[in-house]
Amino acid sequence: MSAGAQQRLMSELKGLEKEKWVNIELDNGSLFKWNVGLIVVNSESAFDGAYFKAQMVFTDKYPFEPPSFRFLQPIYHPNIYADGKLCISILHTPGEDAQSGELASERWSPLQGAESVLRSILLLLDDPEISSPANVDAGVMYRDKRAEYNEKAAETVVASKKNIPDGFIMPTSLETAPPKEIPDDEDFWAQSEEENDFGASDSDEDFDMDEDEEEGEGEDEEESED
CATH class of the missing domain: 3.10.110.10 (Ubiquitin Conjugating Enzyme)
Known part of the structure; x- marks a missing residue:
């Protein structure tokens, strides 16, 4: 064959x-x-x-x-x-x-x-x-x-x-069952938000520190000119 x-x-x-x-x-x-x-x-x-x-x-x-x-x-x-x-x-x-x-x-x-x-x-x-x-x-x-x-x-x-063979179940519809709904799990979404925070608060602190350092450097330059 x-x-x-x-x-x-x-x-x-x-x-x-x-x-x-x-x-x-x-x-x-x-x-x-x-x-x-x-x-x-x-x-x-x-x-x-x-x-x-x-x-x-x-x-x-x-x-x-x-x-x-x-x-x-x-x-x-x-x-x-x-x-x-x-x-x-x-x-x-x-x-x-x-x-x-x-x-x-x-x-x-x-x-x-x-x-x-x-x-x-x-x-x-x-x-x-x-x-x-x-x-x-x-x-x-x-x-x-x-x-x-x-x-x-x-x-x-x-x-x-x-x-019809013994034990064979005849179909009554050719449509497939709809997919199961995703469960509404509040803990899951709360956890996801925490995990996806991307460290925003840390970034703000770093940004503030950079501003303080720039201001300090500016004051030092003015004193050296005097």
Whole structure:
């Protein structure tokens, strides 16, 4: 396996472990095969509250080749095939495709990563591309019978919750807790003021002493002139 691919994947995995909206476990300890729990935390989404099991597979040529992605449960969606694979530009090989009309900027590039793929999939769930659907019936229902489509989505959410791992706590918000307030410790501030006095009183005394010495020197000079 490519050492470069391994280092890149280890770094990306470490970053994703901090996110609430995804839960990743390595398949049999393989860094190149991820078992993914993709979590929808969006009150405006038809799939809000879903825990979608998926699998993401990388080659030793990553990141120069895109990973593959497949949902492991049925999802009625315009851009998801019956086998769980997706019709999404970011998973297509780099470069422009004259036949599909996709621009290079829409397709995979080494600047992309696992997180950008997963975020793109979450966006696609709520904003499907129905002009060239993978599931024509779902595309028509989404366009013409949105209420029925949303009912199917709700049923899918209920079914997906059976995949939540034991002991896993589903997030209800993606916002992080605010930082703790600094305690109002009067002793701390009093001590700080004393420490930051910078010896002002000592400086005044030194200044007064310098003035007395200058006056004395002036008187001595006048007496010597007489």
